[in-house]
Amino acid sequence: MKYALYTGCAAKGACPELYQSTMHVTSRLGIEVVEMLNAACCGAGVITEADPDLALAINARTFAQAEALGLNIMTICGTCQGVMGMANHRLKAEEGLLDRINAMLEPEGVKYNGRVEVKHLLWIIVGEIGIEALQRHVTRPLENLRIAPFYGCYILRPSKYLGFDDPENPVSLEKVISALSAHPVDYEGKTKCCGFPLVLEKEPIAIGMVGANLKEAKDELADALVTPCPLCHMNLDIYQERAEKKIGEKLALPIFHLPQLIGLAMGFTPKELGLSRHLVSTEKVVEKIQLKV
């Protein structure tokens, strides 16, 4: 199995631990990756706000690069997946759109023929590698842990353009959590928004969302959360302390990137998975599985 790895900005910026853990986990799972070092940002839904065609064009450029490699794209960010999945879907489905965008790329000698698929690591694990195969790689079952899945927005919605999980009833993270022998926690906030897009300009709203979602998970006795989106990770981890102040309650809920949690169950060390980079300590959770950060 071979994929063109689209890391997105966060894994190369504020979340190097996501990149690090992805490399360990994909190699253990036998997924060969070619990193797309020359790919631009997907636009995160922000460039679209300024100029939708521009956002489509820079994504079509990325797709064309994978097409030239003869590979499909693996994303490791829920936001990248949502934005690129939607762009790809529209470029393939809407009449005349691909031609219009290709005309913008033509002076640069770039052309996208619409032959690439964009899939999140989570979807590749659940849909292609398979839960049973994942289980075979588990050497350190996370038996004592109650893990709350946090999907975030763009890996689920708008479902019309995504179509892996049922947005009303997603199960893929739960399947992975169970495969690692941890217990998936059910709570309403798991499909809601982390608030990240608002955190610079409307911090009270953003931390209100962090507080509401994490409190629900905490009330269901979660030990930690796992998310397929580094932007959710940033908001839930970095702003957790401020959210605690806002809701007047201690949360202390470690947030794991998806490949970090899988990596723990595969026997990688906390150092290899970059756990010490988190602002919310993972120590207690890691101790529960007889490890030290």
Next chain:
Amino acid sequence: MRVTLHIQKYNPETDHHPHEEPYRLDVGRGTTVLEALMRLKNETDGTLTFRYACRSAICGSCAMEINGTEKLACKTQIRPELERHGEVRVGPLKNLPLIKDLVVAMQPFWEQVRSIRPWLDPLPHEAVDPVAMRDAYKAFNNVEACIMCGACVAACTVYEVSKGFAGPAALAKAYRFVADPREAAVTERLDRLQGDGGIWDCTRCNYCVEVCPKDVKPMEAIVLLRRASIQSGLTQTLGSRHITSFVDIIRHEGRLNEGLMPMKVIGFRIKDFLRILPLGVRMFLRGKVPFPFKLKPAIPGIKQVRAIFEARKRK
């Protein structure tokens, strides 16, 4: 087929809290949740309280939460719900004050709609080009389809934590007037939407787009209002600076420079700078802040990316 509906009941005169009650009944292949509720009210429990009128997804009265998602009861069949979720749970819309059983107060919703002044401030008749009107109508036609059922407001993740937010339905309606060539007060309208509770409060979670029974896509209307604001020179809110700074960084570097981004957005606003500084320091100590001013920050193929941006700019 015999099924059980788990319906939320609440009588403010006798109950401290809402609770769920199971109701068993026989349903056919296409029986809707609303039909089932009507039969239960007629045959089983006369106290069961819910709103409805048209029974054909036009009036917007019967929006409720069905298996955790905001839906019109008249448009939702029981069998597919059962197949999808393994059960059928029916409750009132979230985010709005509960009155009884499945009925919520719509007053906050109407106030949101009123807040955006949902009427035309018309230009003189002769100033409007009828052809432009026809084209514009296509652009906001989907917003006109809104039946004001409140599903989007109940699903809104911002309104949940911030009740000052004008909400998806009202803002979509605001877009309808901004895009109308007959409207005389476009700038004033955009101006009023810049403050707290306006268009920059939306987190773009897509919930409203997902649950809208009429495909109004409120969030997309909010995005159009943001674009219209920037184009008309309203560029000093942190929200609009977020967009322009983001585009700027991608044009220069190809990838988001997460060290530079907050500085560009916040600029010389000392209060905001002091707000983010402590977190920035803590992130830096954990190796989570990339150095903002690298010697070679750009991706290898940046020339190509810049050329695409420049070509768009010229257009």
